[in-house]
Amino acid sequence: MDSGCPKPDPTEPTWPLHPHHTNVLLSDFTWTTYDDDDSSSSLHHYQPSDNTPLTPSSSSSSTSTAAAAATCSSSQLRVSLPSDVITPHPSLSSSSSEDLTDKHLINPPPPIPSPVSDSSEKGKKKGQKRIRQPRFAFMTKSEVDHLEDGYRWRKYGQKAVKNSPFPRSYYRCTNSKCTVKKRVERSSEDPTIVITTYEGQHCHHTIGFPRSSGLISHEGSFLGHFAPPMSPTQSSFLYPRMQFSQQSSVSCSIAQASVSTVQNHHHQEVPNDDTKDSPSVCQSPPQMSPLTSGEGLLGDIVPPGMRNP
DNA sequence: CGCCTTTGACCCGCGC
DNA sequence: GCGCGGGTCAAAGGCG
Ligand SMILES: [Zn+2]
Numbered sequence: 001m002d003s004g005c006p007k008p009d010p011t012e013p014t015w016p017l018h019p020h021h022t023n024v025l026l027s028d029f030t031w032t033t034y035d036d037d038d039s040s041s042s043l044h045h046y047q048p049s050d051n052t053p054l055t056p057s058s059s060s061s062s063t064s065t066a067a068a069a070a071t072c073s074s075s076q077l078r079v080s081l082p083s084d085v086i087t088p089h090p091s092l093s094s095s096s097s098e099d100l101t102d103k104h105l106i107n108p109p110p111p112i113p114s115p116v117s118d119s120s121e122k123g124k125k126k127g128q129k130r131i132r133q134p135r136f137a138f139m140t141k142s143e144v145d146h147l148e149d150g151y152r153w154r155k156y157g158q159k160a161v162k163n164s165p166f167p168r169s170y171y172r173c174t175n176s177k178c179t180v181k182k183r184v185e186r187s188s189e190d191p192t193i194v195i196t197t198y199e200g201q202h203c204h205h206t207i208g209f210p211r212s213s214g215l216i217s218h219e220g221s222f223l224g225h226f227a228p229p230m231s232p233t234q235s236s237f238l239y240p241r242m243q244f245s246q247q248s249s250v251s252c253s254i255a256q257a258s259v260s261t262v263q264n265h266h267h268q269e270v271p272n273d274d275t276k277d278s279p280s281v282c283q284s285p286p287q288m289s290p291l292t293s294g295e296g297l298l299g300d301i302v303p304p305g306m307r308n309p
Numbered sequence: 310c311g312c313c314t315t316t317g318a319c320c321c322g323c324g325c
Numbered sequence: 326g327c328g329c330g331g332g333t334c335a336a337a338g339g340c341g
Contacts, residue, residue: 155314157333170332174312183332 133179133200142194145169145184150206153182164188178203 140147146169153171161168166186173180180200187193 154312156335158315159331159333162330168331172333 135197135199137195137197139187140194140196141192143192145186145194146171147184147194147196151175151180151202161185161188166191173202175202175204 146153152174154174155169156172157170158167159170164185165188168183168185171182171184178200180198180202182199183195183197185195185197187195
């Protein structure tokens with residue numbers, strides 16, 4: 001049953017924080033999800049307009065996160081763009097086989113991707129075709145290739161991308177029980193845009209906070225959150241500019257980005273482009289429970305402007 | 310010393 | 326059947 005993630009492994013090593021990591025700016029990101037497990041490939045297209053929150057209503061603090069997210073999705077962060085929008089760069093879609101072509105743009109608060117409970121994607125066996133888990137792609141404007149998302153990743157490969165001068169890097173979650181993988185590539189057209197594709201869901205929480213220093217770089221913490229633990233509050237999705245209730249200041253930093261719209265369609269709808277300047281946006285969420293364990297990075301993350309009653 | 314990146318080779322699926 | 330391209334493995338080296 002536990003294909004690969006029998007249980008969460010809170011014991012994570014240290015956090016590789018890099019001071020320079022803060023360089024990353026997450027101003028706009030696009031979220032796309034596509035799951036090609038079979039030919040039918042059922043894509044998960046989530047529409048915020050529906051305003052259908054995940055479900056968890058908001059009863060518990062943890063779930064509230066999801067709820068909050070959902071709320072925000074329909075309320076503020078509307079990153080929903082047509083597939084066309086998500087692929088502003090033709091070269092991207094065309095160059096990457098399934099990349100954007102197959103992916104569908106979803107809005108921030110997805111009802112939960114899809115049950116990735118199937119076997120691990122390890123299809124090493126010849127007879128077995130490698131099963132692909134649902135994937136979520138994010139377009140982030142960042143100067144650094146590797147965005148920190150709260151999880152530790154080990155690079156296991158790099159390949160040149162056709163029609164793109166930038167290579168694609170393959171990362172795998174360092175947790176042995178976790179099979180989550182992610183691909184990071186830069187848009188050939190807009191070198192400032194980094195496309196991160198997550199595959200699978202983490203069966204554990206994020207690594208604790210970087211106790212090493214108060215400086216946390218969550219450039220993409222929300223990204224990592226997208227791949228939530230298998231069952232915990234599945235709805236703990238984050239948004240582009242979410243903030244961690246624990247360290248609002250930190251969260252702010254991640255959200256603080258110079259808003260450069262990746263796509264003119266959805267400019268930064270978030271009011272806090274410079275969180276540093278507007279602390280109000282960074283304030284901690286009301287419904288979030290004070291994360292104290294350092295593992296709740298994701299659980300605590302909340303969109304800055306989201307918390308709007 | 311442990312962990313991570315690098316890098317070439319290999320495997321596999323798909324289209325022609 | 327062949328070639329192409331994407332994805333992965335694993336040895337070697339580097340770094341803290
Ligand atoms: Zn993981």
